[in-house]
Amino acid sequence: MRVHHLSCGTFTPPLTGTIVCHVLLCETDDGLVLVDTGLGLGDYADPRRMGPARHLLKVASTPAASAVLQLQAMGFDATDVVHVVVTHLDFDHIGGLSDFPAATVHTTADEHAAxxxxxxxxxxxxYRPAQWAHGPAWQLHGGRGDTWMAGLTGHEVLPGITLVPMPGHSRGHAAVAVDAGERGLVVHAGDAVFDAASYADTTPSGQPLQPMRKLRAFEQAVGRDRAAIARNHHTLRQLNATDGVTVVPAHDPRIFDDVAGSA
Ligand SMILES: [Zn+2]
Structure with missing residues (x-):
């Protein structure tokens, strides 16, 4: 399937520098599928919906960055989005759900419970319940799922789209793997890793990655389980080193610029 890389939100936290909200827009035979949504129109209309973290993160984007307006600018309609698969339910990943109220929202049962x-x-x-106050049609995926790759398990929620449980950042966090055909497998790692240098020495196009130590400190501060986070970094390094696999974290702007520029 064809996969577009969108940044649906930008933050400029003084401590870490600019970060993005990396979203995948997948064109499937059955309609559009989003992996995460970033911030939505409701967040810009009422910033309180994002909670107090917005003061720390400092939103720098405008409504034009929302997934719904970006895909309209590409010639699609909001109703073309039939499924949204989310890595987890933090506010910077699901603010756009209310812009696609008819879409089925896939998440792990653990994250939905949390x-x-x-x-x-x-x-x-x-979490920010106002972001799901419109009552989305949840489709929950319980347990570990089936054997997948790199010692992981997953739920194939749609043809070619696999939800891979990877808790640590949050209790039910998951990565989302998308089969992009000739472009290989794109693994949206969500917030399982913040700094791409934690799992890769270079960007996909070969630019060297230096550690972003302040971003790592932030990752530690907001994660639920540090041991699990460390294991996830190791797993993502293995995955990213596999032929045909590209790991993309939600927030590292270096990876977004690299893959969006070549898409
Ligand atoms: Zn995040």
């Missing part, structure tokens, strides 16, 4: 039905004290401070 955010929606059974949040603990930390989760209650973390």
């Amino acid at each position: 955010a929606v039905t059974a949040p603990d004290a930390l989760d209650r401070r973390r």
Whole structure:
């Protein structure tokens, strides 16, 4: 399937420098599928919807960066989006859900429980229920799924699109692998890794990656399980080193610029 790389939100946190919200727009035989949404029109209309973290992160983008306006500019319609597959339910990944109210939203059962039905004290401070107040049609994927690759398991939620449980950043976090045909397998790692230098020595086009230490400190501060995060970095390094596989983290602008420029 054809895969477009969009950045649907930009933040300029003073501590870490500019970060993006990397979103995949997949053209499938059955309609459009988004992997994550970034920020949506509702977040720009009422920034309080994003919660207090917005003060730390400093939103630098405008509504034109929303997935819905970007895909309209490409000639699509909001109703063309039939599925959204999310890595997790943090506000910077799902703000656009309400711009596609008819879409089926795929997530792990663990992440849905953490955010929606059974949040603990930390989760209650973390997630933003206003972002799903429109009542999306959730499709939950429970358990580990089937054997996939690199010692991982996954749920093939749609043909060629696999939700790969990778908890650590949040309780039910997952990566999303998309079969991009001749362009290989694109693995959207979400927030399983922040700094691309944690899993790769170069960008896909071969530009050297230097560690972004402040971004790593931020990753540690907001993650739920540090041991799991370290294991995920190791797993993503293995995956990214596999022929035909490209790992893309949600927020590293160096990877976004590299792959969006070559798409
Ligand atoms: Zn994030």
